[in-house]
Amino acid sequence: MISSRCAACKYLRRRCPSDCIFSPYFPPNDPQRFSCVHRIYGASNVGKMLQQLPSHLRSQAVDTMYFEAQYRLQDPVYGCVGIISQLHQQINRAESQVAKIQAEISFLNSNAQEVEEPQVDQHFEANSNFINNFLPEQINTLDLSPYGLPSTQTSWFN
Amino acid sequence: MGGNSPCASCKLLRRRCAKDCIFAPYFPSDDPHKFAIVHKVFGASNVSKMLQELPVHQRADAVSSLVYEANARARDPVYGCVGAISFLQNQVSQLQMQLAVAQAEILCIQMQQEPVMPTPQMDPDDKSSYLIHDSLPQYLNFSSSSNVIHDSFKRESIFGHDMVS
Numbered sequence: 001m002i003s004s005r006c007a008a009c010k011y012l013r014r015r016c017p018s019d020c021i022f023s024p025y026f027p028p029n030d031p032q033r034f035s036c037v038h039r040i041y042g043a044s045n046v047g048k049m050l051q052q053l054p055s056h057l058r059s060q061a062v063d064t065m066y067f068e069a070q071y072r073l074q075d076p077v078y079g080c081v082g083i084i085s086q087l088h089q090q091i092n093r094a095e096s097q098v099a100k101i102q103a104e105i106s107f108l109n110s111n112a113q114e115v116e117e118p119q120v121d122q123h124f125e126a127n128s129n130f131i132n133n134f135l136p137e138q139i140n141t142l143d144l145s146p147y148g149l150p151s152t153q154t155s156w157f158n
Numbered sequence: 159m160g161g162n163s164p165c166a167s168c169k170l171l172r173r174r175c176a177k178d179c180i181f182a183p184y185f186p187s188d189d190p191h192k193f194a195i196v197h198k199v200f201g202a203s204n205v206s207k208m209l210q211e212l213p214v215h216q217r218a219d220a221v222s223s224l225v226y227e228a229n230a231r232a233r234d235p236v237y238g239c240v241g242a243i244s245f246l247q248n249q250v251s252q253l254q255m256q257l258a259v260a261q262a263e264i265l266c267i268q269m270q271q272e273p274v275m276p277t278p279q280m281d282p283d284d285k286s287s288y289l290i291h292d293s294l295p296q297y298l299n300f301s302s303s304s305n306v307i308h309d310s311f312k313r314e315s316i317f318g319h320d321m322v323s
Binding site for chain 2: 064104105
């Protein structure tokens with residue numbers, strides 16, 4: 001009977017006990033996962049963090065640590081905080097665009113109610129240009145697919 | 159760094175603070191919590207290695223982001239920063255939907271205000287042809303029960319300057 005050590009114990013060159021805290025989350029067929037997490041957090045810190053969590057939450061915790069560690073290795077200065085900053089900027093831009101368009105809608109609606117005589121062609125053309133100038137550029141979601149992680153079923157806000 | 163006062167790192171680690179201490183510029187003694195949280199999550203040794211691998215002019219930002227991540231992990235030990243990313247991505251998706259609805263509404267108003275509408279020539283460069291597009295895939299799909307994150311990651315400058323070029 002051959003008992004395989006988990007990736008963590010293989011990396012740390014130690015015996016893998018039956019109650020190894022790492023083994024459920026660092027299978028031997030994915031050595032890079034532990035290597036990445038170890039480089040950023042250290043085995044001791046990861047072990048402590050897992051011990052402080054109930055067992056049903058540890059898998060998610062390891063997944064998120066792995067995600068953050070990958071981004072830190074890719075971007076040693078900002079890590080995944082760079083993503084947060086970019087998302088904030090996207091949100092700021094999108095909100096101001098929504099506000100502009102909603103202001104334009106209000107303006108057009110109030111104009112439509114006030115003006116009863118037929119529109120002069122020049123006036124209509126001016127409005128069309130105004131509308132076209134306000135259509136927002138497309139907002140691109142950041143591509144996080146290289147480090148995609150499994151989805152969960154529970155909803156965010158509950 | 160003036161004076162003989164050890165930096166927060168060396169105080170916590172109970173060692174002599176050398177003149178060329180790598181932590182000293184970024185972990186002043188008047189803010190012990192800053193190093194404590196980074197040490198708890200990443201470990202002093204790892205932080206030191208990370209800083210040593212960076213040019214000096216980038217270390218301050220690196221420390222700021224490490225402190226940010228460490229605080230996020232301390233507040234939410236399961237999801238850390240990833241919880242915030244998921245939350246913000248949801249916000250972006252919702253705003254995209256709002257934009258699409260607003261775009262459609264503007265087009266409706268435009269069409270209603272046209273007395274006679276000739277068949278429009280579709281111009282590929284015309285932004286008005288961007289109607290509601292397919293919903294974008296979720297690259298992260300985490301959930302978190304922590305409400306602390308919602309308050310923590312408000313729209314503010316994390317580093318005091320635009321770090322995204």
